[in-house]
Amino acid sequence: MARTPQFYHHGRSPAAWVGSITASIGFIVxxxxxxxxxxxxxxxxxxxxxxxAGLATMVLKAMGMGQPG
Structure with a gap:
């Protein structure tokens, strides 16, 4: 059975949140x-x-937790 990806509107995906928060911490440091x-x-x-942060975002997006292309 094929799994359909969940649609996240305007980048509100777990991958986007993890990448944004982690990059913000990096910029602060x-x-x-x-x-x-x-x-x-x-x-x-x-x-x-x-x-x-960039690497984590790419991995999460590859796992299907990001917004599709």
């Missing part, structure tokens, strides 16, 4: 690191969190 010195370790950690 990187911004704090940039303002405080700059503390390059925090800037790099923030950038890594942002990359993780």
């Amino acid at each position: 990187a911004s704090i690191g940039a303002v405080m010195g700059p503390m390059w370790l925090l800037v790099i950690i923030g950038g890594s969190i942002i990359l993780l």
